[in-house]
Amino acid sequence: MKTIVLYSSRTGNTKRVAEAIAAALPQGTPCLDLTKPLPENLASYDCVFLGFWVDKGTADEASRKVLQQLHNKNVALFATLGADPKSDHARKSLEKAAGLVPEGVNVPSCFICQGKVDPKLIEAMYKMFPASSLHGRNPESEARHKAASTHPDAKDLQDAAAFAHEVLLGLEMEG
Known part of the structure; x- marks a missing residue:
């Protein structure tokens, strides 16, 4: 094949x-x-x-x-x-x-x-979205990005x- x-x-x-x-x-x-x-x-x-x-x-x-x-x-x-x-x-x-x-x-x-997510994209999302958003700067987003940074x-x-x-x-x- x-x-x-x-x-x-x-x-x-x-x-x-x-x-x-x-x-x-x-x-x-x-x-x-x-x-x-x-x-x-x-x-x-x-x-x-x-x-x-x-x-x-x-x-x-x-x-x-x-x-x-x-x-x-x-x-x-x-x-x-x-x-x-x-x-x-x-x-x-x-x-x-x-x-x-x-x-x-x-x-x-x-x-x-x-x-891992492109750090430039993370910063752009943090500027674009309020902290209350899934993509805003908040503890949940930061924890998700930290976890993702070790992958693949x-x-x-x-x-x-x-x-x-x-x-x-x-x-x-x-x-």
Whole structure:
């Protein structure tokens, strides 16, 4: 099965996850920044693993554009976000991104893990939102950003590799 990993990364989180995924796939699987020119033979891949950072509850803009243009048989999604990866926000972010994939394209599975938030973005949110807001400067926000700053960690990267392995195994079993 011919695979490729594409990713968009703002702080390096999604790139690290993408590299862990690529390392778990067959040797020689390309791992490319999707904000750079994509290979002309992109349609020839049986499965595209596409990673993004969550922005406003969905994939970042560059990833959204690529997702909408993929007509490969399978697109497995992975993402990083500053919030709890088990939260409704995380689940809904993956669902929104999966909804961008063209009709007829199979999304066999998704993976999401926490990642540090760009400090410039944190400061911008603190200026934009009042302290009473989820994104304002308050003890809860600061604790969430502190927790996120340690991710992706070794377990997240192991889980990402396991995700890639499981997707590939599942697709190979389907035939």
